[in-house]
Amino acid sequence: MARPRKPLLSRERIVGAASALVDAEGLDAVSTRRLAAELGVSGPSLYNHFRNKDEILDAVADAVSAKVDLSMFDESDPRDWRTALHDWAVSYRAALTEHPNVVPVLARGPGRRPAGLKVADAVFGAMVRAGWPAARATHIGALMRYFITGSALGSFAGGFVDDETAYDPSDYPHLGQAHLLAERQEKIDEGAFETGLRALLDGLTAQYEAGRRAKRAERARTSPADGS
Template sequence: MGKPPRSPLTREGILRAALALVDEEGAAALSTPRLAARLGVKGPSLYNHVSSRDEIIDGIRELIAAEMDLDASIHPWTAAVDSWARAYRAAIAAHPHAIPLLAGRPVRSASALRGYAAAFDVLRAAGWPEDHLMPFVQSFEYFLAGSALALVDAPIALPLPDDELPPGLDPFLNAPPDYRDIAFDAGLAALIRGFQATLDTLRTATDR
């Protein structure tokens, strides 16, 4: 019997294979030869669908951004942001090796830009001034990226004998199994409360 026919290449199939390659082998593994080999084709075949490695990285951002759901129908705005933050964390935590590829790159993917637009719409409807929208969203992204990376940290362990450890490390060494989730919940709640207080201050200043 001959080999079964290979599925035709598509842009989405290439991008999903690229994301799977990064998930399994890390950011450094992403190259067109490695990706072509994974798909069982020659490198030039990819360029019928994607123009460059940079476009593949932008496509990876699209796939991850599509997993971050901001439900603008949730009210109040604080609940919508809380829901979005949890979806964002889950999406990034599912693909932590992609973060080095995305960090520092301009956002060009349509999915990511639509996500920003949706977030800005939710904040505008809540009364946030235009000049506060990007700083607000960026603050959350800083927090969420860090919390997502913490999910893949190695378990706490110190390569020191007990008699060389400084005193007072019990909270560090005996942290509960879900301490990362506890830290995330506490940090997210504090961030939302802080921004709610900022919005209340801005409204008071505007009403004067």
């Protein structure tokens, strides 16, 4: 009997099947037994590619990280550090909102995941090149991850029911229109993200400019007045 031209199983097939399960049913739906059934193979054959379920979920998370645009952090890209952070954050959130069920895995950090490490490396490197101290560049990377993953973990607007009788004005006098939030979920959540992102970047810009002023003042203080 001739061998099949394509291998029956591969890391890509396993990750694809696991990603579909996570998207449809959540992280708890993934098990080696369930994946083997979905792929039409025996359970032990999965261990030729992954040691356990956690490695599979790591690969699923890394596939999401690989979708994030990092072009704005390339040294040849003309965008300044603030614009680069903004554009990257929008791309990152878009990838996460497309696959919200995997966000808890991504929120744990990159670990040894190649694509996740490339994201961290790109952000840190760009901030250092822009003039941020290394420690502050690390803080910025952490801050951005907290903000972006947090925004993708759930929907503020989607947390309200669309029943106009649900919020008694005698109990909640300011929630008379809250039942309308659910139907406007996407617009509200995107607006909230952009509002928070602008506020965050405004704060970082103020810190950046203050740091530059302090450096200029220090140079002026330590330089001879006559330039000799």
